[in-house]
Amino acid sequence: MQFTYSNPTTIFFGQGQIAAIKNAIPADKKVLMIYGGGSIKKNGVYEQVKTALEGYEWLEFSGVEPNPTKETLDKAVQVVKAENIDFILAVGGGSVIDGSKYVAAAATYEGDGWDILTRKHTVTEAVAIGTVLTLPATGSESNCGAVITKAETQDKLAFMTPYVHPQFAVMDPDVMKTLPENQLLNGLVDAWVHTCEQYITKNTGAYVQDAYAEGLLRSLKTLGEQFADRDNDEWRANLMWTANQALNGLIGAGVPQDWATHMLGHEFTALWGVAHARSLAIVQPSLLRNQIEAKREKLEQMGRNVFSLGADCSAEQTIDAIEQFYHQLDVATHFEQYETSKEAAVSAVVQQLDKHGMTALGENGAITLEESEKILNSAIA
Structure with a gap:
């Protein structure tokens, strides 16, 4: 029973809470929305997020896989660096959120992001993250851990750092209605x-x-x-x-x-x-x-x-x-x-x-x- 406990993630829980993004991200931030295979465009989540982001300067990156791969995520890292993104909005389940944490940490590092997973690099800063949860499972929306796969070598490793703890998590159970x-x-x-x-x-x-x-x-x-x-x-x-x-x-x-x-x-x-x-x-x-x-x-x-x-x-x-x-x-x-x-x-x-x-x-x-x-x-x- 010796511990320090802190959970800085603000939870917006309940129906209609996606609109809360509007007040959760500072208006001067340039946002990159990261999501997966496109299901959010079929279930209405994408449109709700898009509406909430009106007035922001924002881009999007799609295609994050289940069990997100370094190979895909490194492409998002390049977008963050090239476009001077200063806020990442992860819209998805644990894979998208974990992947976004990797992007947030790797984007502030000049070396290979995989160094974070192999402990060659210790994270000391990261791009700010917010999350919109679409699949309840991992708890990644309000913790500081992530699991990433390197497809080339079939390695699946984890990292934890408080620098990728999401600032907020939107949790609207209605998004689960279309889940298989x-x-x-x-x-x-x-x-x-x-x-x-x-x-x-x-x-x-x-x-x-x-x-x-x-x-x-x-x-x-x-x-x-x-x-x-x-x-x-x-x-x-x-x-x-x-x-x-x-x-x-x-x-x-x-x-x-x-x-x-x-x-x-x-x-x-x-x-x-x-x-x-x-x-x-x-x-x-x-x-x-x-x-x-x-x-x-x-x-x-x-x-x-x-x-x-x-x-x-x-x-x-x-x-x-x-x-x-x-x-x-x-x-x-x-x-x-x-x-x-x-x-x-x-x-x-x-x-x-x-x-x-x-x-x-x-x-x-x-x-x-x-x-x-x-x-x-x-x-x-």
Whole structure:
């Protein structure tokens, strides 16, 4: 319980809040709107943002992919530099927002932006950022982290710096109305694992963080149970807000954090293009079983307080309940889409983990390459 917590992002939450951009960006700023594949032009978000930007000098950059690549983002970096952009407006989900954070940091650096991801360069300044969230999942709209892929080398790495913390986040649940089912499922699963990574560790007596994490998990469990009836304002608003709270820094303040599921999952995305949330569901149950003794107390607490399994529930029962939660959502917990053999697939992930220095993962540093190999042998069908 030793921590400093600050979240400077102003949240504009609710229907019609895209108009709040008008007062959130200083009038003298030159704005670059960054977005993805163009869905915002089909669901009305683009027009709302365009209206809110009336009177501003602004440009746009589109084409940021799911799992945003350095190769695409470097083109946006050049736009920021060439056009003297001093405010970036990210309009999209976590990929667009993460990508915009990279652009904001790399645009103030004369070297290769990838140096930020490999820790060769420490960020000391960045272009200001605001966000309009269109897909709830990552919490990136109000935190200081980003995950970027270098397609050329199949590397997927993360960076964190307070200099890319968004100044504001517009969160209008109405933008979710046109999202396909798989993206809503991915958002729900992503938020679930984000919460677990900060909660299923070891007991440190942090009552507030534990209770808040359990509340978020119960909310996500309810949203999963209501998924068939998701087309309503209440469901959308609760998923958007829960996903934000799962990774805005609060439940992780002053407590041990894991993130090994993410580190292994990132390699599935880099190697095979597995959607981020799906990679997490593939890895998590096998990882929890591998680390069950270290996590037993918190897993039993989760069984009692999230799944209502009873006072004498076991850690094994809780992991089974987590896996069943995924299966109820028709989300796979084993990976089958490798090209060659299971052995080659496991080896490929282990080699990537070794290359990226992921050799002592988890809250205890206990997930070595050997343990990762055991987890992968269970997670890969």
